[in-house]
Amino acid sequence: MKESIKIFLHDIKNSSKDLIPIIAVVAFFQIFIIQRIPENLISIMIGIIIVAIGLALFIRGLELGIFPIGESLAIDFAKKGSLFWLLLFAFLIGFSTTIAEPALIAIAQKASVISGGKIEAFMLRLVVALSVGLAISLGVLRILLGHPIHYYIIAGYILVVGVTFFAPPQIVTLAYDSGGVTTSTVTVPLVAALGIGLASSIKGRNPAIDGFGLIAFASLTPMIFVQLYGIIVYMISDSNTLQDISLVANNSINHVEEFNFLKIFLDLFSVIKDVLPILAVIFFFQYFIIKKRVAHLHKIVVGIVLVILGLYAFIVGLEMGLFPIGETIAYQLTDMKNNLLIYLFAFLIGFSTTMAEPALIAIAIKAEEVSSGKIRQNFLRISVAIGVAIGISLGAYRIVVGDDIHYYIIIGYIFVIILTYFAPKYIIPIAYDSGGVTTSTVTVPLVAALGIGLATNIEGRDPLIDGFGLIAFASLFPILTVMGYGIYSEILKNKEKR
Numbered sequence: 001m002k003e004s005i006k007i008f009l010h011d012i013k014n015s016s017k018d019l020i021p022i023i024a025v026v027a028f029f030q031i032f033i034i035q036r037i038p039e040n041l042i043s044i045m046i047g048i049i050i051v052a053i054g055l056a057l058f059i060r061g062l063e064l065g066i067f068p069i070g071e072s073l074a075i076d077f078a079k080k081g082s083l084f085w086l087l088l089f090a091f092l093i094g095f096s097t098t099i100a101e102p103a104l105i106a107i108a109q110k111a112s113v114i115s116g117g118k119i120e121a122f123m124l125r126l127v128v129a130l131s132v133g134l135a136i137s138l139g140v141l142r143i144l145l146g147h148p149i150h151y152y153i154i155a156g157y158i159l160v161v162g163v164t165f166f167a168p169p170q171i172v173t174l175a176y177d178s179g180g181v182t183t184s185t186v187t188v189p190l191v192a193a194l195g196i197g198l199a200s201s202i203k204g205r206n207p208a209i210d211g212f213g214l215i216a217f218a219s220l221t222p223m224i225f226v227q228l229y230g231i232i233v234y235m236i237s238d239s240n241t242l243q244d245i246s247l248v249a250n251n252s253i254n255h256v257e258e259f260n261f262l263k264i265f266l267d268l269f270s271v272i273k274d275v276l277p278i279l280a281v282i283f284f285f286q287y288f289i290i291k292k293r294v295a296h297l298h299k300i301v302v303g304i305v306l307v308i309l310g311l312y313a314f315i316v317g318l319e320m321g322l323f324p325i326g327e328t329i330a331y332q333l334t335d336m337k338n339n340l341l342i343y344l345f346a347f348l349i350g351f352s353t354t355m356a357e358p359a360l361i362a363i364a365i366k367a368e369e370v371s372s373g374k375i376r377q378n379f380l381r382i383s384v385a386i387g388v389a390i391g392i393s394l395g396a397y398r399i400v401v402g403d404d405i406h407y408y409i410i411i412g413y414i415f416v417i418i419l420t421y422f423a424p425k426y427i428i429p430i431a432y433d434s435g436g437v438t439t440s441t442v443t444v445p446l447v448a449a450l451g452i453g454l455a456t457n458i459e460g461r462d463p464l465i466d467g468f469g470l471i472a473f474a475s476l477f478p479i480l481t482v483m484g485y486g487i488y489s490e491i492l493k494n495k496e497k498r
Helices: 002-033 041-080 083-099 102-114 121-145 149-164 169-181 187-201 214-236 246-253 262-289 297-335 339-355 358-370 377-401 405-420 425-437 443-457 470-497
Strands: none
Touching: 002 041, 002 297, 002 339, 041 083, 041 187, 041 262, 041 297, 041 358, 083 121, 083 187, 083 262, 102 121, 121 149, 121 187, 121 214, 149 214, 149 405, 149 425, 169 214, 169 405, 169 425, 169 470, 187 214, 187 262, 187 358, 187 425, 214 425, 262 297, 297 339, 297 358, 297 443, 339 377, 339 443, 339 470, 358 377, 358 425, 377 405, 377 425, 377 443, 377 470, 405 470, 425 470, 443 470
């Protein structure tokens, strides 16, 4: 018992360090720029403490439950030698974790509003879930075949860009964002464990090179499928002018939702609902297909419970403190009409929220483990956070000046392709995955609030068209910075050898 308490306190200490950048950014802008003390200061402080506890529980739960069962399933499937059941398992994991994703539900509802009802919210969620299921299956097949990941990813980028020129403008930014919101906090560790476990159990595969990449597939395919779906819908529907919904949007997003205790219980049920489909798929395949008992079941169960409680506490803490003040600062900065302050806030909030992102922490732990120390956990997280910061600040600039998003994305993809040929092999799959893990529990709500807040307060911008797209920027630029980190590390090693 004493040892468990000691480990838990150590986890809280580490998670508190992860939150310091967010606290510093919010405090700096609130005190020195906005020059106002928040009215709900006590609630904010309590919220931050709850977030730290939630992070600690989540990480401990991953180590006890999610990682072991994911890797164990992958090894058992490899031993079983059944390609059909392995690919079906990969598809169902991708589909089941995506269809109930809260961030996707929110995006789908916005898409329905933008299209004047032409795009159905449930159908859009179904399209995205199918695309993620197919993506995970394709990623697993790539591991089995031993193909280099960059050929698949580059082909996917070409398809994304090609389809963009035919897709209706009302769906493009939402399609780009849909690639970022599909990889949830629970999905990422499980999918990563599946890929690494599979690569570890197949002779001739390297877990660092072949094991990563599944998350990159899950982030890429929705961008293609959603745009294709948008093209079909707009082709078969009447070419009526879109309804003027900007006023409705402005009224619905210009307020900060107050925290209430009823929402605590709703959040808990929401987290359980998100985790249940994943558990159903896992235990069905474990007991009915592989027909093998789960080793150390009591530890797995404790780990899953800790993951649920950790995510629950995390969400409650965010709702109590960080989200309201983050949204308030975003609106206050746009009212100050100082673009440089907007870009600075976008950069700093992008960096600080990414450093606290649970999905990124999970991937960084695994990356350091399977790379035998070549990839340092902290350096990887900092590289990803810098990429997100650059992406969000550039995305904020795009909203301010009113440019089309696809030109930025195309140029970004070109740079990704160029860096791919210079980056060391072991960093490429992790770099591709890093784009998907940055847009999760912490980042998505704050980034979405910033984008919509900017588009709402800047004259000539439509919040439902110009306000989206920041998530796409936050997914793209970490790929560049992580590959840059890998190249720089190799240069330093070569200098030391000489």
